Amino acid sequence: MNTPTKHDIAKKKIVDSARALIAERGFSAVGLSQILEVAGIPKGSFYHYFASKEAFGEELLRSYMHDYLINIHALFATPDKNGAQKLFSYLDFWRCSHIKGQVGDKCLIVKLAAEVSDISERMRRIMETGTASVITHLSQVIKTGQEDGSVQSTLPAHKLASSLYQLWLGATLMTKITHSSHPMDEAWQTSLTLLGCTANQINPAARKDE
Amino acid sequence: MNTPTKHDIAKKKIVDSARALIAERGFSAVGLSQILEVAGIPKGSFYHYFASKEAFGEELLRSYMHDYLINIHALFATPDKNGAQKLFSYLDFWRCSHIKGQVGDKCLIVKLAAEVSDISERMRRIMETGTASVITHLSQVIKTGQEDGSVQSTLPAHKLASSLYQLWLGATLMTKITHSSHPMDEAWQTSLTLLGCTANQINPAARKDE
Numbered sequence: 254m255n256t257p258t259k260h261d262i263a264k265k266k267i268v269d270s271a272r273a274l275i276a277e278r279g280f281s282a283v284g285l286s287q288i289l290e291v292a293g294i295p296k297g298s299f300y301h302y303f304a305s306k307e308a309f310g311e312e313l314l315r316s317y318m319h320d321y322l323i324n325i326h327a328l329f330a331t332p333d334k335n336g337a338q339k340l341f342s343y344l345d346f347w348r349c350s351h352i353k354g355q356v357g358d359k360c361l362i363v364k365l366a367a368e369v370s371d372i373s374e375r376m377r378r379i380m381e382t383g384t385a386s387v388i389t390h391l392s393q394v395i396k397t398g399q400e401d402g403s404v405q406s407t408l409p410a411h412k413l414a415s416s417l418y419q420l421w422l423g424a425t426l427m428t429k430i431t432h433s434s435h436p437m438d439e440a441w442q443t444s445l446t447l448l449g450c451t452a453n454q455i456n457p458a459a460r461k462d463e
Numbered sequence: 464m465n466t467p468t469k470h471d472i473a474k475k476k477i478v479d480s481a482r483a484l485i486a487e488r489g490f491s492a493v494g495l496s497q498i499l500e501v502a503g504i505p506k507g508s509f510y511h512y513f514a515s516k517e518a519f520g521e522e523l524l525r526s527y528m529h530d531y532l533i534n535i536h537a538l539f540a541t542p543d544k545n546g547a548q549k550l551f552s553y554l555d556f557w558r559c560s561h562i563k564g565q566v567g568d569k570c571l572i573v574k575l576a577a578e579v580s581d582i583s584e585r586m587r588r589i590m591e592t593g594t595a596s597v598i599t600h601l602s603q604v605i606k607t608g609q610e611d612g613s614v615q616s617t618l619p620a621h622k623l624a625s626s627l628y629q630l631w632l633g634a635t636l637m638t639k640i641t642h643s644s645h646p647m648d649e650a651w652q653t654s655l656t657l658l659g660c661t662a663n664q665i666n667p668a669a670r671k672d673e
Contacts, residue, residue, distance in 0.1 A: 278582060362636075364577045364578075367489075367577055367639055368489045368577065371489075372488060372492065377642070384637065419650060423630055424629045426576045429580040430576050440626070447657070
């Protein structure tokens with residue numbers, strides 16, 4: 254791996270600093286000067302770092318997906334958890350990132366999928382590859398759960414993973430619309446039903462209210 | 464009901480004409496002049512019709528939800544269908560509206576929920592009321608299905624309705640990300656599982672490929 258140049262470091266700083274702003278305001282609504290302002294980079298120098306706003310958007314999504322997959326790896330690497338516990342620790346991580354007022358890295362996929370997929374083919378492709386990778390990881394942990402008996406559903410693991418991911422994307426949209434955590438509580442229950450898990454199979458420490 | 468004035472008619476024309484543009488490009492990315500251009504209204508006259516872009520957005524969402532609920536009423540009013548058949552005719556309507564290349568009224572909720580909920584409280588509230596109404600309608604038709612035996616799940620109808628709506632919102636986002644109808648096919652199958660319906664209980668004419 255090459256040592257990053259000053260230019261690379263500045264680019265990364267811009268992308269990292271702008272993530273929360275884009276996650277809050279969206280892609281089109283945020284101007285280039287706002288992006289540079291949060292990064293503390295001189296105004297007017299955007300094109301010194303990125304060929305276009307779309308190129309910045311690609312870098313933002315690539316960096317987000319990279320960090321997200323590292324988080325998933327860490328959650329799923331815990332050796333003393335069964336498949337269902339690993340899966341629900343991921344859903345708990347998702348849930349906590351979106352509850353209003355809670356500090357967390359809000360999902361850029363939920364925020365940008367609808368807005369950006371129709372207007373940038375290159376950003377869409379990064380989201381396509383990234384979400385496919387997340388679903389594959391979920392699928393592997395569901396398979397583990399089917400093998401260790403903590404996931405009772407006998408439906409194909411990849412199908413279950415895909416359904417869960419869809420359900421939680423939708424629940425997150427409903428959380429945005431209702432400004433309530435209720436849709437995520439419902440998604441949690443539906444996930445238990447879909448997977449054929451009982452609350453007892455999940456680590457009770459993770460969800461004391463279950 | 465009062466006779467609409469010329470001013471009301473022009474406002475409705477602007478909102479109706481801009482719907483497809485906003486459904487394609489999003490809210491923030493579309494400028495006022497583009498909105499007037501598709502409606503064939505003289506440039507520069509936007510504020511003659513709407514106090515702000517947000518006021519236009521509210522009118523757009525109100526009008527969209529009004530038309531959407533009329534469609535649901537029509538789908539659910541069919542007297543010779545059981546509950547499951549009515550429900551799946553709605554899911555088929557949803558599916559057909561989003562398959563690439565197919566003419567349809569793409570869902571403004573999916574398009575705008577993530578983008579707009581964080582930046583306009585007034586637009587968010589219209590989406591909140593509208594989606595609650597859709598879920599209530601779904602819940603009623605699921606209850607009908609539970610009573611006539613076409614829906615086997617004994618979970619509370621409102622819970623099932625809410626889960627289905629989340630699942631299909633998420634599947635629509637995934638359809639946007641993947642440019643494929645596959646996520647909706649998966650959501651169709653997951654809906655059968657969640658409701659405890661078999662493909663035989665659904666009108667075979669509606670989905671010959673099941």
